[in-house]
Amino acid sequence: EIVMTQSPATLSVSPGERATLSCRASQSVSSNLAWHQQKPGQAPRLLIYGASTRATGIPARFSGSGSGTEFTLTISSLQSEDFAVYYCQQYDNWPRTFGQGTKVEIK
């Protein structure tokens, strides 16, 4: 199976600052990469699919980039509601696999 590795595990950021999260795949997944956001006690929510396309209703401060094995999620100016855990997920191959998550916390 494809192993997804996210870094860092925890990212401490002040409100208004930029956050950059990384995701690496153990083999190429082309652009078949999604990012999901999960807040405490809630279900995950799709943010990005196709490595760079924002899902419906997702603010423009969220952007995704990359292809192949290296991907990045950028939050341009962190808002209070953005502090959460972010997971990357590949859907290029079976089984679908997730990264271990990056927690974005208030600095």
Add this chain to the structure above:
Amino acid sequence: EVQLVESGGGLVQPGGSLRLSCAASGFNFKIYSMYWVRQAPGKGLDFVSGINNKGDNEEHADSVNGRFRISRDNSKNTMHLEMSSLRAEDTAVYFCVRENYYFDYWGQGTLVTVSS
């Protein structure tokens, strides 16, 4: 509005069985593959099982293969997960998820606790 509502979770003893259900609404259920994804307490997300739109192809994680069965009833817009020979490590919140190539909608989850 797409809605996925899980039910059937609870406390079960090791070796026991449980049946989870997912009720879908707000979309044409029969054209989408559907999945179960779980999250152990304080941990990340793990694929459990998936089923194609027609219900004639299943996929399971190695950790549950042979113990879990997935099914769907397109006439009732429901999906089920039959879990047997449950182990402590199956303790998790189980999410029902719709796939549109990527996982695009998630239910709120149902908690399964395996403990004596």
